[in-house]
Amino acid sequence: MAATLDDPERLRPHPYDDADRFWSAAAEHQVDLLLIDAARTSGADRSWPEDARQRARTADVAAAALRTLRDRELAVVLEALAAADVPCLLLKGAALAHTLYRHPHLRRRNDADLLVRTGDAGRLADLLRPLGYARLAGTSGEYVTSQMHFDRPDCADHRYALDVHWRLVNTHTVSDAIAFDALAGASVAVPGLGPHAWTLSAPHALALACIHRVAHHQDSGHLPWLCDVRLLAAAMVPADVDVFVDAASKLAIRAACAHTIAAAAGRFRVPSAPQLIDRVRPAAGDPVEPSARFLRGGMSQTDILRSDLSSLGWRGRAVLLREHLFPPAAYMRAQYAGWPAVLLPVAYLHRVFAGAPKWLRRG
Numbered sequence: 001m002a003a004t005l006d007d008p009e010r011l012r013p014h015p016y017d018d019a020d021r022f023w024s025a026a027a028e029h030q031v032d033l034l035l036i037d038a039a040r041t042s043g044a045d046r047s048w049p050e051d052a053r054q055r056a057r058t059a060d061v062a063a064a065a066l067r068t069l070r071d072r073e074l075a076v077v078l079e080a081l082a083a084a085d086v087p088c089l090l091l092k093g094a095a096l097a098h099t100l101y102r103h104p105h106l107r108r109r110n111d112a113d114l115l116v117r118t119g120d121a122g123r124l125a126d127l128l129r130p131l132g133y134a135r136l137a138g139t140s141g142e143y144v145t146s147q148m149h150f151d152r153p154d155c156a157d158h159r160y161a162l163d164v165h166w167r168l169v170n171t172h173t174v175s176d177a178i179a180f181d182a183l184a185g186a187s188v189a190v191p192g193l194g195p196h197a198w199t200l201s202a203p204h205a206l207a208l209a210c211i212h213r214v215a216h217h218q219d220s221g222h223l224p225w226l227c228d229v230r231l232l233a234a235a236m237v238p239a240d241v242d243v244f245v246d247a248a249s250k251l252a253i254r255a256a257c258a259h260t261i262a263a264a265a266g267r268f269r270v271p272s273a274p275q276l277i278d279r280v281r282p283a284a285g286d287p288v289e290p291s292a293r294f295l296r297g298g299m300s301q302t303d304i305l306r307s308d309l310s311s312l313g314w315r316g317r318a319v320l321l322r323e324h325l326f327p328p329a330a331y332m333r334a335q336y337a338g339w340p341a342v343l344l345p346v347a348y349l350h351r352v353f354a355g356a357p358k359w360l361r362r363g
Contacts, residue, residue: 002223002267005034008042015052016045018059029223030108036060037106060105066159067097067105073152073160074112075194077131081116082196084127089115089180089187091165091208093224095199098192100231108224111149111161117180121166124148133162137334141323143308143316146170168208168251171215172308172316173290177250178204186243203244206232210260211253214294221263229264233272245280254282255292301359325352 004010014022016036026032036056039045045053074094081088093109101107116124125135128150136149146167152160167176183204190197200208209232213225236244248257258281265273282289293299293307305324309317326348336347 002031002226005031005038005227006269008035008038008044011035011039011042011044012047015048016056016059017052018055031223031227033060033063033106033108034227037102041102063108064103064105070112070159071104071193075197077112077114077128077133077162078194078196080127080131081114084123086116086120086123086127087180087184088120088198089183090190090193090197090199091115091168091205092212093228094193095190095197096205096228096231098190098197099188099199100228100235104192107228111163113163113165115165115168115180115183118166121148121164124150124164128162133160137331139323139327139331141319141327143172143312143320144323144327169211169215171291171294171304172311172320173293174211174215174251174253177252178247201240201243202232202235203240204247206236206244207247207251207253207257210248210257211251211291213260214253214256215291218299219259219263219295221267223267226260226264226267229260230268230270233261233264233270233276236272236276241276241279244276248280251291252289253291254280255289256295258282259295298362300362303362305359 014020016039017023018027018032023032023035026035036045036059039048039056045056048056078088091113093107094112097104097107097109125148128135132152132154133150134153136151138149139145140148147163147165147170150162150164168174168178183200184198186201186204187198188201190199199205206229209225209228213220213222217225244257245254248254258277261270261273261276261280264270265277290307290311293303299307305320308320312320329344332344332347332351333341335351336344339347
């Protein structure tokens, strides 16, 4: 699929049909719209039968319409946060769709990621409630998570979903060395999402894209994420490369960045990859970065917990363990909705023993 994006002529013998194995695989990898666009712009679709071209147009128009609805809703959310004086930055797909791709709908995504200051996170539920959003059941605490999920319950297809972060990533192995204000100071506007839409600069977005797929998703080969890396690398000017290397150094993710850029270059043409990798990879003899342990892949939840514990002080370790073992009672009541309140202590025990296999299972 990635090679086909670099060489659209390969699409000539594959007329669009969402039931065809080629196109169903493309949809599974979330690059079907990119391939349709590549076929159209390259002229490869001229060899397709008219009904195939019409099906492709229908799929493209439907995706564009849904993206327009979601983007309008996101603009409303951003306006509400701005009115309440809550600065936020768009992260990942919601912003990259508008800043990197020919058309926003070509970059498939299921939610919108927002980054806010830690001190503003507690206000989000109250600010989003009048807009119809409800916080999804999830654990919470000082160390156990750095994000909250919101959805519009009135939308059966969950077309409006928000993922609100107050740290760039959950794992404590990656230090939160870049403060929100520093990221905001270098941020760029996203005009397609209204006057209150701002996102990370290309160097900061590339650093996040590199560590996100490694630390959050076990070195995933998910093509849209690698395509993001490809386009971010292409968008960088020499001054951006300096900022990118500095950000990777502060976050101690230089090895992860070099690894991810190499992974993108292994799937796509990334002309700047050799130079970027040479600049960002750790020098021989440099100390091994804690985040490098994620490059091995196949980590269990226990491995990740062990990694987090090694990155925290004694108080942080104690609090993190307590938050994992004893999440808030409200969360437990939601998870065990059919259980009488008197059995809440039993529910905690059941959660520990029932969840043990998941903690030992390797990714």
